[in-house]
C-alpha cells in the first residue's frame with residue numbers, strides 16, 4: 269500500500285524532477301495578512317509572488333501546504349463527521365508557475381502524474397472547465413483523450429477563481445475521481461453532486477486576468493498557474509477507499525482513539541472518532557504554529573475546534589482528558605514530514621490537557637442544562653436562542669457545539685434569539701473594548717465578526733470562572 273507519507277513524497281519528487289523548487293509548508297498563521305484567519309490554500313504563501321510584489325529565485329514551485337478551513341470564507345467544520353472527504357486540517361499539494369508555463373503544461377503535468385505515475389485509470393476521471401474556457405476544453409480533449417461527455421462545462425464560480433475583488437483571477441479546471449456507483453452522489457454539475465461518489469481531487473487555477481475594478485479585467489502579461497490537490501483525498505483513491513477517514517493516517521489515529529476510550533468505531537461512535545481524529549490534527553498543528561486557545565480571534569476558533577472534539581470524547585465515555593494522549597500517535601504519523609510538530613509536542617499535549625480539564629469542569633452542568641431544555645421537544649424542534657446563549661456564556665459552549673449536539677437529534681437552534689442575546693451582551697462588552705492596539709488582531713476580530721454574523725465571540729471572557737489560558 270502506498271502510504272500517505274509516500275504520496276506526499278512522490279508528488280514533491282515528481283514536480284521537483286520537472287524543475288520546480290520544493291518549498292516547505294508555511295505556518296498556518298498567515299504572515300502579514302490580517303484579512304485571513306488561517307492559511308487555507310497552497311497559494312497563500314505565494315500571493316505576493318503572483319501579484320509581482322515579491323520575487324523569488326525560482327519561477328516554478330511545489331509544496332505540501334498545511335491548511336485549516338474552520339472559519340471565514342471556507343469553513344468545513346460542519347462537514348467533518350458528515351462527509352467522507354472534508355477535514356478542518358488537511359494538506360494541499362500544489363504546483364505553481366509564476367509567469368512560467370501555463371494551461372497546456374499544467375494540464376499535461378497533472379494528467380501524467382495521475383494516470384502514468386500513479387496509474388489511475390482514465391475511466392475513473394472527469395474534468396470540469398469554466399463554461400467559456402474553450403481553450404481548456406480543447407486542451408483536455410487533446411492531452412487526456414477524455415470523451416467530451418466527461419469534460420464538463422461549469423458556469424458557477426466553482427470554476428472561476430479570484431484572489432479578491434481586485435487582482436489576479438481566472439478560470440479553473442477541476443479533476444474528479446469516480447469512486448463507483450455503490451457510493452451516493454452524481455457527477456459535477458448535476459443536482460446531487462454533493463455526494464461522496466465523484467470527489468474533487470485537484471483544482472487547476474489558470475490566472476490569466478487582472479481585475480482592476482468592477483468593470484475592467486485586463487489580460488495578465490504573464491499568466492500563472494496555481495493548483496491544489498488534496499493529499500488525503502488522493503491517498504483515499506490510491507489506497508482503494510472512497511473515505512478519507514479510512515486512509516492509513518486516520519486509521520492509526522482512530523485506532524488509538526478506540527483503544528483509549530474502549531468505544532468501538534460503529535454507528536454514532538464512528539462519527540465521534542472521526543471528529544476527534546480530525547480536530548486533533550487541526551488543534552495540534554495550530555498550537556504548534558503558535559495559536560493558543562482564547563476567547564477571541566484565532567484562539568477562539570482553536571477553542572471551538574478543541575471543545576467540539578472534547579465533547580465527542582465525552583460522548584464516547586472518556587471520563588478523563590483524552591486528546592493529549594492521542595498526540596504521540598499524531599507525531600508518529602506526521603512528525604517526519606513536519607518537524608515543528610515534534611518540537612512542539614510537549615506544548616501541544618499540555619495545552620490540550622489544560623483545556624480539556626477546564627472544559628470538563630463545566631461540561632456536565634452544561635449538558636444537564638441542555639438535556640433539561642430538551643425535555644418534551646419533538647424532532648424538528650428548536651432550542652430557544654437564550655438557552656443556547658446561556659450555554660455559551662455560562663458553560664463555555666461555543667454556538668456551533670450546541671448546534672452540533674442538537675443536529676444529531678434532529679433539532680435546531682433559534683439563531684436569531686441567540687444573536688439577540690449576544691448582541692445585548694456585546695453592547696456592554698463593546699463599551700469596555702478599547703481595541704488590542706494591534707491592527708492585525710483587530711482586523712481578525714472584525715473578520716470573524718463578519719463571517720459569523722458578529723455572534724461567535726466577544727471581547728470579554730466567558731464566565732468559566734477563569735481567565736484565558
Ligand code: ATP
Nearest residue numbers: 337344353354355358468469470471496497498501
Ligand atoms: P470541495 O468542493 O470538495 O469542498 P474545494 O473546491 O472547496 O473542495 P479547493 O479550494 O479547490 O477545494 O482546494 C483544492 C483541493 O483541496 C480540493 O480539490 C480538495 O482535493 C482539497 N480540499 C479542499 N477542501 C478540503 C477539505 N476540507 N478537506 C480535505 N481536502 C480538501
Ligand code: MG
Nearest residue numbers: 337342343344
Ligand atoms: Mg470546499
Ligand code: MG
Nearest residue numbers: 426442468471
Ligand atoms: Mg469544489
Ligand code: MG
Nearest residue numbers: 426442468471
Ligand atoms: Mg475546488
